[in-house]
Each structure stands twice: as structure tokens, then as C-alpha cells.
Amino acid sequence: MSKPKRVQRLAVPGVTVYPRGKSFAYNVDLEPDPLTGKIRYEYKGGFTTEEEAWTAALKAKAAVDAGRRVSPSRRTVATYLAEWLTSIKDAIKPSTYANYVDYIDAYVLPQIGQRRLQDIDVPVLNALYRYLLKSGRCKPDNNARMFNYWQTRKAAGVEPRPREIAAHCKVSIYAARSAVLRYRRGRIPVAKSPGLAPKTVKNVHRMLHRAWIDAVAWRYIEFNPAAHASLPRESRKGKRRRGATWTPDQLKAWLRMATADRDAALWVLVATTGMRRSELAGADRGLLDLDAGTMTIEDTRVVVNGKTEDSDGKTESSNRTIALDPLTVTYLRFHLAMLDRESREFGMAYHGHGKLFCHPDGRPIHADTITRRFNRLVDRAGVPRIRLHDVRHTYATMSLDAGVEPKVVSDRIGHANMAYTLSIYTHRSTGRDRSAAEKVADLIFSSGWEISNSAQTGESS
Secondary structure: OOOOOOOOOOOOOEEEEEEEEEEEEEEEEEEOOOOOOOOOOOEEEEEEEEHHHHHHHHHHHHHHHOOOOOOOOOOHHHHHHHHHHHHHHHOOOOOHHHHHHHHHHHHHHHOOOEEEEHHHHHHHHHHHHHHHHHHHOOOOOOOHHHHHHHHHHHHHOOOOOHHHHHHHHHOOOHHHHHHHHHHHHHOOOOOOOOOOHHHHHHHHHHHHHHHHHHHHHHHOOOOOHHHHOOOOOOOOOOOOOOOOOOHHHHHHHHHHHHOOOOOOHHHHHHHHHOOOHHHHHHHHHHEEEOOOOOEEEEEEEEEOOEEEEEEOOOOOOOOOEEEHHHHHHHHHHHHHHHHHHHHHHHHHOOOOOOOOEEOOOOOEHHHHHHHHHHHHHHHHHOOOOHHHHHHHHHHHHHHHHOOOHHHHHHHHHOOOOHHHHHHHHOHHHHHHHHHHHHHHHHHHHHOOOOOOOOHHHHOOO
């Protein structure tokens, strides 16, 4: 067995490269142990050539001198992410934390959870994102499962009762009851692809990018591989950048049905202000000034793991005071009178949480309950089915079409800037640019312009 060939080179203080069997290894001196004072060093072997060992050793020495040394570790991705989640839990919103836990458990740990954190590089993340995009959907689709069972039993001549669906599909009786009502109204689940949506993959990437930034800061890894990973492109074809909207007549038809509901003021408020669902669920009665015709929006209630929890708004711009029109004020006065009456009727059993929209006994309303009731009103009104959030979209679009300044619209709906409002909550087809088109054309063609015969007949010259 021949020994590895040595290369003569100048000595580097604190660095030793030497042959070890058929390969080369290095030692790099570290600071003495702060407790015992014993000399410490970093060792690594298995290099094919002495030059490879020297290159790695000098890189390690530079990291030590700069205070950026990363100790070799067998720490796994699962171990690190559990530590990371604990460290950031109190620094982020509960809804964000719940999303991170969900992404990690469903999409990250099953694929790379047992790999060493220091082995995760750009190709590994690229492969993870490709997998998630192609076949990453792993959560059970309870809605589709309930619908398939309901449809099969109906085809056999017997419509299953909610309790039977709950037992067969292993869901709650409340979920089964809501599902049956949806199916009877023709609201059937849409088939889902086996892969995740590009947006979801990007959300997973953003989470990992943040986690790897902290891993670098904690000196667990040398660099952030997510900074150079390749993300899936979202195709413009068939992509719905903006939700559907109602026409003014459709909105009126829905409101005629909605204003017969117990919470008529809620539906009028969303139609005339474009408030988010979380803002409606968290609206405080004490922040309503009907004499001044204003409402301050601060607290919100968001869904976290199926439960509604108090939050502090989506962004800083979400906290705002908006003006209310006389009709909305009138409906809100009726609403407050109803709340006072219900409070007297329930007496000591009334839950005085101070929320503007609540159950008759004062309990805060669940955000999902607002959505379910909205869907039922839409079906009864016979108008096109849109999401509750699309009423906000309708409000913004109608406001801009009516000539309201974009900055005012942006402020009222709580956006951080006007550009976002214009790009997300308006349609290209609204025709607001017609006046500009006609004015420019008048400048071009104003001096006795005549349409040529070829243009009129469509013939080429």
C-alpha cells in the first residue's frame, strides 16, 4: 500500500495537515476550553489529496478566526425545527405559529426530518419543492370523503343522516351536519390535485428560509441553502389573481335577503366597508361611535387549529378608523338595541364580552360561522356564488368605479399602500381608463382627421 504523496508548502500557525492511511486529514487549533483550559481542535479526515485537505483546513481556520466556526453536529432537521419553533413561538402571531407547525409536520418532516441539518443544501431543497409541487398533498380531504359517501348512499336510495356520515368518515357531527346542508344546496367539493399549489410551496419555502437564517445565526450551519433554492413558477394561465365580484344589482339582491337576518347590520357593514371576516368577528362595540358616524377597527378574531382566537390585526394598516354612511349607522343602531334587549332577557347568563357581533347569549361568534351563514344567504338570494372575502373585493371595485380616490379606498379597507389596492382589488375590465383613452385619441386625431377608405373597407394598400 503506497503512502499519499506529500506536497511541500509553508506552515500555517494553528493548522496541521497530515496523511492518514490512504487519505489526508487536518487539525485546526481552537480556543482553549473556557472551563478546563484544555487545548481543543477541530479534526476532519477523508480527503483524497493533500491539497483538498489544505483547502478545507484553511477555510475552517478562517471561520474560526472570524468567529463563524460551525461545530460538526449530527443534529437532525426535526430536532432543529422543534427547537426553532419553541424559540419563536412568543415572537409571532398564533396563526402564523399554527401554520408553521402545520407546514413542518405535513410537508417537511416526512421528507427530510431525519436528515442531518448540516447535510441540507440547495439541491435537497430543490428536490423537496419539486416533490411537494407534484405529489405533496397529504392531508385527508374530509369534505370529499363525506360527499362521496353521501352521494353513494343517495344513489342507493337512502340519504345518510349526519350521524351516520360522522361515524363512517370519522368527523364531528357538526361537520357532518354542515356538509349535508351544503350538498343539498348543490355546494359540492372541487377535486384537488395530488400536488400542492405553488403558493403553498412558496409558503413552505419562506418558513424554511426564516428557519435557516436563524440556524446560521446560531452557528448550526454555515450558510442558508434556501437563499438560492429554485421555486415553482405560478402560471398566469387560468390563475385567478382576483376573486369574483358581484354587480351592484347582485349585491342589492343579496342584501335584500341578508337584511332579513338577525345580524342584518353585519351584512350591511361588510357590503359598505369591505371589512375582513376576522375584523367582523373581532369588532368591539365600544369602538363604535354612531353619533359621529365612525368605527375604529383594532382587534380581530382568527381561526387557529379550528378555534377562533383574538389577534391584533393583519398589518399595522389594519388598525384604522372609518366613516359610516347613514344607512349603515341606522342598521347598527337597530343592532345595538337588539343586543341590549338580548342582554336583559338572558340576565346573569349573558356573556358580556363586548363584541359587536355575537350569539344571542353574548358568546363571541366563530369566524367560520360567519362564512357558513353568508353562504346560506347567498344560496337563498339566488345570486352567483362568491366567497365572503369577495364582498370586500366587490366593495373596493365598486368604490373605484364610482370615482373614489384610490388612496381613500386603500385606507378604508386597511391596505398598507395604494398600489396593492389597485393591483389586487380592481379588474382591468372596469373601464375606468376609457376617459384617458378618449382624451389621448382626441389629441392625436383632433386636426381634421379623416378615416381612409382602406381602413373603412379593410383592404390593404
